[in-house]
Amino acid sequence: MKLSTRSAGSPFSLDEAATGLLAARIGSALRIAASGGRGVASVCVSVPAELDLSAAILGCRRPGDRFFCIEQPGREGYAVCGLGAAVAIEATGPDRFTDTAAACRALAARTVADDPSLDPDRPSGAGPVFAGGFAFAADGGGSPEWSSFAPAQLVLPEVSFARRGEQARMTVNVAVDGDDSVDRILERVEARLGELSPASMPLLDPDPIARSRVAGAAPPSHYEEAVRRAVERIRAGELSKVVLAREVRVHSGAPADPAPVLDALRAAFADCYCYCVGTPEAAFVGASPELLVRRDGSRAQTVALAGTTRRSADPAVDLHLGEQLLQSNKNRLEQAIVARSIERTLEPVSLWVAVGEEPVLAQVQNVQHLATPIRAQLAAPVSTVELAGRLHPTPAVGGEPAAVATPLIPALEGLDRGWYAGAVGWTDLTEDGEFCVALRCALLRGPVAHLYAGCGIVADSVPAEELAETEVKLEALLPLLT
Numbered sequence: 001m002k003l004s005t006r007s008a009g010s011p012f013s014l015d016e017a018a019t020g021l022l023a024a025r026i027g028s029a030l031r032i033a034a035s036g037g038r039g040v041a042s043v044c045v046s047v048p049a050e051l052d053l054s055a056a057i058l059g060c061r062r063p064g065d066r067f068f069c070i071e072q073p074g075r076e077g078y079a080v081c082g083l084g085a086a087v088a089i090e091a092t093g094p095d096r097f098t099d100t101a102a103a104c105r106a107l108a109a110r111t112v113a114d115d116p117s118l119d120p121d122r123p124s125g126a127g128p129v130f131a132g133g134f135a136f137a138a139d140g141g142g143s144p145e146w147s148s149f150a151p152a153q154l155v156l157p158e159v160s161f162a163r164r165g166e167q168a169r170m171t172v173n174v175a176v177d178g179d180d181s182v183d184r185i186l187e188r189v190e191a192r193l194g195e196l197s198p199a200s201m202p203l204l205d206p207d208p209i210a211r212s213r214v215a216g217a218a219p220p221s222h223y224e225e226a227v228r229r230a231v232e233r234i235r236a237g238e239l240s241k242v243v244l245a246r247e248v249r250v251h252s253g254a255p256a257d258p259a260p261v262l263d264a265l266r267a268a269f270a271d272c273y274c275y276c277v278g279t280p281e282a283a284f285v286g287a288s289p290e291l292l293v294r295r296d297g298s299r300a301q302t303v304a305l306a307g308t309t310r311r312s313a314d315p316a317v318d319l320h321l322g323e324q325l326l327q328s329n330k331n332r333l334e335q336a337i338v339a340r341s342i343e344r345t346l347e348p349v350s351l352w353v354a355v356g357e358e359p360v361l362a363q364v365q366n367v368q369h370l371a372t373p374i375r376a377q378l379a380a381p382v383s384t385v386e387l388a389g390r391l392h393p394t395p396a397v398g399g400e401p402a403a404v405a406t407p408l409i410p411a412l413e414g415l416d417r418g419w420y421a422g423a424v425g426w427t428d429l430t431e432d433g434e435f436c437v438a439l440r441c442a443l444l445r446g447p448v449a450h451l452y453a454g455c456g457i458v459a460d461s462v463p464a465e466e467l468a469e470t471e472v473k474l475e476a477l478l479p480l481l482t
Contacts, residue, residue, distance in 0.1 A: 242398075244409065
């Protein structure tokens with residue numbers, strides 16, 4: 001059976017050769033499945049790089065679909081997007097990263113896909129990828145608003161896209177059981193691809209009929225008190241740093257559409273990881289400046305990011321603010337704690353770890369941070385997901401030492417972080433991949449948006465100043481949702 005094309009020149013149709021290849025691989029996957037379990041068949045084809053891949057995903061999703069988009073426009077238009085769930089992998093508990101990595105590895109061994117070496121120009125993230133994320137806490141996301149986001153949740157999409165520069169690819173994945181047939185599976189593929197079409201992002205409504213109402217999940221004084229209590233514990237020598245977050249809720253007259261929010265974020269924060277992870281009930285959207293880990297073969301990269309100040313439209317003032325941040329003892333201490341912790345974490349699995357000698361400024365639209373790039377040469381294969389599990393939570397979002405800070409955070413914050421300050425990203429069949437720290441984010445569920453922002457608390461922290469810093473960080477999303 002051949003797939004019929006929807007229209008001449010359709011960018012999301014499989015040609016005769018790709019259809020035949022997929023059919024043959026489905027036959028192989030069915031034979032794998034006949035021995036027990038599932039098999040996966042995949043095919044990867046070129047698509048025009050000028051297409052808005054996230055708009056195609058978000059504009060063609062079905063009501064029951066899971067979906068995933070992550071973009072970094074300033075990095076040659078980097079994007080990885082997925083639609084539907086051929087396979088969903090979930091885990092919970094302290095071993096959720098290793099359990100998820102093992103499940104991905106087992107499925108990869110039962111997947112019939114392209115040989116990446118035959119397409120050397122393809123961007124990272126092309127071919128079958130497992131995309132999704134991890135909650136901050138081992139059992140995080142227990143509150144009702146987070147109910148469709150498991151503590152660990154990676155999905156092999158039915159259709160995914162990857163782009164960087166002038167190269168873009170579409171990948172079709174099908175999971176098969178032993179009693180399925182090639183013809184029925186190809187019919188399902190045809191139906192899915194038939195729904196895809198080039199699209200543009202919808203615009204934010206500049207004048208909604210119903211005005212939004214903004215309210216803190218707790219009064220601002222609660223956050224200041226939490227900071228004060230944390231400073232007392234730090235000065236008593238119990239720990240050196242802890243990150244405390246607060247939640248602000250936006251109540252609107254209608255459910256928020258994640259598409260225009262993601263579009264506005266990628267326009268404003270081109271150098272950040274602009275992401276949207278969706279379930280049938282909700283969408284988690286944000287623009288994170290922080291890479292958790294990127295693995296390419298035996299090379300791993302990350303960044304220590306901590307210490308924040310605002311930006312200014314006046315170049316002279318902006319330069320002065322940046323210099324103040326670089327010279328701030330409080331912020332440099334906070335940043336050094338993060339860098340040292342990451343270095344110690346990577347050393348046991350690396351031949352060498354290279355840490356930048358001095359922090360540099362990482363500037364985005366509304367804030368600037370201290371950042372130290374960190375590279376490592378791995379001594380043995382450690383998957384991207386397992387590296388993420390080793391690094392998470394860095395002191396940039398947790399604290400130091402972690403054993404003291406981690407249980408202290410929910411006690412002081414009084415909120416369920418869910419996926420806030422967790423990890424969002426993807427990994428492929430070779431276990432390469434990329435995850436960012438889920439910051440500057442909001443959970444959109446029905447007419448309520450839950451926004452999160454946090455600050456690193458050290459001995460010199462001042463409660464009112466930390467509260468003001470959360471307000472600056474909330475400015476990434478709050479104007480888009482009100």
